[in-house]
Amino acid sequence: MSNPRHDTPHSSGPSLWPIGFAIGVACLLLGLVLSWMIAVLGAVLAIAFGLLWARDVTRDVRGDVPEIAPETRVVADELAPGAVPQHKPLPAYPRSKFLEASLIGLTGAMGAVLTLPVLGFMVLPSFTNIDEDEVDLGPLDNFPEGEYVIATYLKDPAQGEVTRRTAFVRNNGQSEAGDPSFTILYSRCVHLGCPVQPNGPIDEERRIELKNAALLPVLAQSFGCPCHGGLYDAEGNRTAGPPVRSLDRYTFSIRNGRLILGELFAVGSVSGTGANARISRYPWSTPGVHVDGVEAWLYPIVPSQVTG
Amino acid sequence: MAKRKTRRQQIVDLAVLAPLDWIDERTGAVRGTKWFLFRNVPRDVSWAQTLGFATLIAFLTQTLTGAILAMYYKPDPNSAYESIEHITNDLTLGWLVRGMHRWGASVFVILLFLHMGRVFLFGAYKYPRELQWITGVLLLATGMLMGFTGYLLPWDQTAYWATVVGINLNGTAPFAGPWLAQFLSSGPEIGGDTLAKWYALHMLLLPGAIFALIGVHLYLVTRLGVVSPPWSKEQAGRERPVAEPTGARAGLVRRGTEGGAK
Numbered sequence: 001m002s003n004p005r006h007d008t009p010h011s012s013g014p015s016l017w018p019i020g021f022a023i024g025v026a027c028l029l030l031g032l033v034l035s036w037m038i039a040v041l042g043a044v045l046a047i048a049f050g051l052l053w054a055r056d057v058t059r060d061v062r063g064d065v066p067e068i069a070p071e072t073r074v075v076a077d078e079l080a081p082g083a084v085p086q087h088k089p090l091p092a093y094p095r096s097k098f099l100e101a102s103l104i105g106l107t108g109a110m111g112a113v114l115t116l117p118v119l120g121f122m123v124l125p126s127f128t129n130i131d132e133d134e135v136d137l138g139p140l141d142n143f144p145e146g147e148y149v150i151a152t153y154l155k156d157p158a159q160g161e162v163t164r165r166t167a168f169v170r171n172n173g174q175s176e177a178g179d180p181s182f183t184i185l186y187s188r189c190v191h192l193g194c195p196v197q198p199n200g201p202i203d204e205e206r207r208i209e210l211k212n213a214a215l216l217p218v219l220a221q222s223f224g225c226p227c228h229g230g231l232y233d234a235e236g237n238r239t240a241g242p243p244v245r246s247l248d249r250y251t252f253s254i255r256n257g258r259l260i261l262g263e264l265f266a267v268g269s270v271s272g273t274g275a276n277a278r279i280s281r282y283p284w285s286t287p288g289v290h291v292d293g294v295e296a297w298l299y300p301i302v303p304s305q306v307t308g
Numbered sequence: 309m310a311k312r313k314t315r316r317q318q319i320v321d322l323a324v325l326a327p328l329d330w331i332d333e334r335t336g337a338v339r340g341t342k343w344f345l346f347r348n349v350p351r352d353v354s355w356a357q358t359l360g361f362a363t364l365i366a367f368l369t370q371t372l373t374g375a376i377l378a379m380y381y382k383p384d385p386n387s388a389y390e391s392i393e394h395i396t397n398d399l400t401l402g403w404l405v406r407g408m409h410r411w412g413a414s415v416f417v418i419l420l421f422l423h424m425g426r427v428f429l430f431g432a433y434k435y436p437r438e439l440q441w442i443t444g445v446l447l448l449a450t451g452m453l454m455g456f457t458g459y460l461l462p463w464d465q466t467a468y469w470a471t472v473v474g475i476n477l478n479g480t481a482p483f484a485g486p487w488l489a490q491f492l493s494s495g496p497e498i499g500g501d502t503l504a505k506w507y508a509l510h511m512l513l514l515p516g517a518i519f520a521l522i523g524v525h526l527y528l529v530t531r532l533g534v535v536s537p538p539w540s541k542e543q544a545g546r547e548r549p550v551a552e553p554t555g556a557r558a559g560l561v562r563r564g565t566e567g568g569a570k
Contacts, residue, residue: 125494163499
């Protein structure tokens, strides 16, 4: 020690390596969802910073090597008579320390190998295995212009009733550009996900049964949620109650004269009506999550942005 | 000359004490049980100090009834509701065990809160019992999660929509909320895998966590002992008038020397 007053042992100060290690692990996990390139980058980062971190942490241990005289045999002819043998103590790493470190390290590695895939299996399928089946709602004639039709369908018929979803479909006729226009609202209240009901009489006699869907015309210009009193107008804009955005909508396509439901997206608000509506569109998110305004800063990345 | 043992003592020695000694010599179980159960407590403990044990019994009741219910319940979206109906309406005593589990859940949560209130008002969370409080808070959180996950399992309209709302409430948490919600519902919304996931959480993961936490909690209770109430005269160093319990409690309470937990 250069300064004798500072000869008490002290642990090394904090380093930035754990942060780099954490970023690497985060990259790795994100990469597992996003793309393998990011995963590889994350793995490289995690290994590199992990090694640096380990090196940093064990610096004191490695520096604090007890001086153990090496076992040496005095060779007779090297020893001149009367000369004092010069034993320079060699730095040694005791066996007990090696065994301790290797036991802890190996057990930790085995534990990680066993638990990480299991934890991944617990968490990842919720984000990676999302079926994006399209739903066929039948010929366009099923949807009279300017009138809402309640469409209930099985999103995944193999899973059964638990995947039954409801959409409110309105044929808006032709847009100014001459394209067919549909307003397709999702029935989930964007307050906390209860089933929104159309406020109007349902025309049971004009019920249409399709293969995995049923269509029911309804005379409704507003929608209400039974749980906490959320109210929406015919465009899905909130008119009363606690909802934080407008009703979610579906993209749609028309194939062979049939209406096909696409993916869901979140709507900040809608101005205008019908075919001329201007919709502020956002990636789909959990009900209750703000998609626009200052509050949206609280949700910088939502799962649908990552899973597509 | 040593007194000869009576025949009765000999039988007791042979049938009870000898096997116990045999076990204790090899495991320390008898000494451990004595350490755990036969403790001195301050003489001014009251019924308030029994709330923790009552909570434990409520939880053990839930464990037992839940394990038996699992023999008949089917955590599948297409048959869960029917299996609950079957338990309640058809199976012998099914209504009783399901009722015990259902109402016992409320009893458990209510007792959790009463116990927490007792500990708070008695100041029993203070040094050296901080970790008891912290494990207790974790037990409260896991206990509430048990309630949350168990509520879905009847798979009726109330259960389903209450869980939808519950998941989406979690989803409004900043930053991680939507991710948490998607994890809880096994996808963007409740689907075919949700019920089994919640069943596994309710049956396996959360009870395991609760058992581990109860172990730590009870170890600390045994190690650190029970606290006198804040109004304890003995704890304050004042001598209480000698009032030995009478009647059935005579001889049950040993007077402390300086009061308080020793």
